[in-house]
Amino acid sequence: MKVNKTIIIGFIFILLAGIMFVTDIFNPIIRPITYLFLMGSSKGKDIIFFGLLGLFLILSQLIDKEIDTIKYLKISIVLGGVLLILGIVLEIMFRLQLGIGLNTVFCSMTNGMSSTSILHTHLLKAILGGALVNLLGPFIQSGINTGVGLYAYVPSFGFLVILLIPILFATIVLASQKRPWFTNFLLAFFSSCLIIGIIDGGMFATPSYVGIFGLLLVHRNGYYLNYIIGRVLKDENLLKQNELIQPGYRNRGFGEIRYLFNRFLIWFIVIAFILLRFTVAFAGAQPDYYTVDVVNPTDNIDLGNVSANVIDNNTSSNKTTYHIDPSYNEMKLINDLKVPLNNSCEYYTITWNAYSYLDGYYE
Template sequence: MKVNKTIIIGFLFILFAGIIFVTDIFNPIIRPITYLFLMGSSKGKDIIFFGLLGLFLILSQMFNRKSDDEKYLKISIILGGVLLISGILLEVIFRLQLGIGLNTVFCSMGKSMTSTSILHTHLLKSIFGGVLVNLLGPVIGNGINTGVGLYHYVPTFGFLVILLLPVLFITIVLSSQKRPWPTNFLLAFFSSCLLIGILDGGMFATPSYVGIIGLLLVYRNGYYINYILGRILNDEKLLEQNRLNPPIYGKYRPHDIKYLFNRFLVWFVLILFILLRFTIAFAGAETDYYTVDVVNPTGNIDLGNISVKVIDNETSLNKITYHIDPSYNEMELINDLKVPLNNSCEYYTVSWNVHSYFE
């Protein structure tokens, strides 16, 4: 593997990830940027993103010979989709096992408060985080949420699903060999987002959208991305390299239905993802009040300044149910509850109210 500009840039990204790990000095600069595509960016996400971005760029120069990159990219898209769908299935199985609603946010109050829901799952993250904690222990900083509080709730099926992650990583590396530099960088960027989204958020999370749609964009329209940039930059080397990689639907004429379908399929998929996400969120919303179930309380609970409408103490089920004013922002309520409920219960659930984000 000969050192070139791509490898040097990759090492710089990895070095930057290491700097973020040991200091917060760059947070005010990078956090507003990474927040846009990592959905609630955190120190842990930023470190993993820049580390993966650099690693993918370096590994894209691993082989001297070009592999069947389009075949491996197609496999990567399929594997990514399987992992995202499996994350949702895990959430459904996990909730059926515990007997809790599908339209709720589950908050574990174990070693640290960790939440998960169908709209933003952390179940696969908890498996990965559990492995990291066992391997690295105290090396992991306080700013990194590993999700281990959910670890013992994950269905056995989840431990099999997580094995697909290294397979996906390998197929992504094989799909990026000797590509033109614009699509090579985009593939590294989108792949980093996809891996983060699979572990932290799942199918309906922003990095998952960016990742899976981005891979599909490179697969379907990579030729045109390289061509446009080659023309803008007057880069003959890029244009020549791109001629050797025509689009998979290049045999069709531009006005043919099959050509238009293949060229613009990625945007239809994106719209479908967004519509599905909002349909589920609004269909499962509870607008009259928040239903908060506190399970296995350890003593008297005082919710402080949180406005409670109704309290139903189901002693036979060892559960207390609260109805809380719907004027609260959903995320703020979930975070506010963890203070009075800390060390006071096994877990609690909060019903969805997506409308609260628009008030």
């Protein structure tokens, strides 16, 4: 492996990740950018993103011999899709195991507050977070949420699912070999988003969409993206390399409509999945009131600022149920319950209310 510009840029990204781990000096510059595609960026996500981005760029220069990169890119797309689906399966198994609703946000209060839901799962993150805490415990900074509070609740099947992530990593590296530089950067970017989305967010998270559909975009339309960049930058070497990765539907004698359908199919799929995400969110919403179940509460719970919005409550042997005014923004409610319920219960669940985001408030 010879040192070239791609490898140097990769090392710069890894160095940036290292700097971000020990200092917040770049946060005001980087956070507003990564927030757009990492769905509410955090310090931990930013560090992992730039570390993976640099690593993928470096490893894309690893192998000199010919490899069927198209085959490995297809395998990566399938594996990524399977992992996203299995993340949802884990959430369903976990909820059936505890006997809680599918349309709820689960908030563990053990070892700090950690939340998970079908719309934004953290179960795989909890497995990796548990391993990370065991290895690096004292070195993990307070700004990095490992999700370790969910570790005890993860179904055993999750520990098998996590083994697919290194396999996905390997197929992505193989899919990146001997490609034009622009394709390498796109694959590194989208693959980093995909792995972050699988670990933190799941099927309906923004980085998952960016990652899986980005890989599909490179597979189906990478030739045209390289062609545009090559023409704009007048990069003849890029254009020459690009001729070796033409999509299967090009120069096949297809009619114009069939050709355009193949070329823009990816965008129809993206729109369909975005609609699916909103359909699930609104179909599972409980707009009349929030149902908050506090499990194994201590005596005399005080909900703090939330108390003024409680409609009614009732207590059973191990659970107190509150009905809360639906005008409360869902995210604000979760955050406002976090402090008063700290060390006051084992966990609590909140029903979804996607309608609460339509009033323009978002925290």
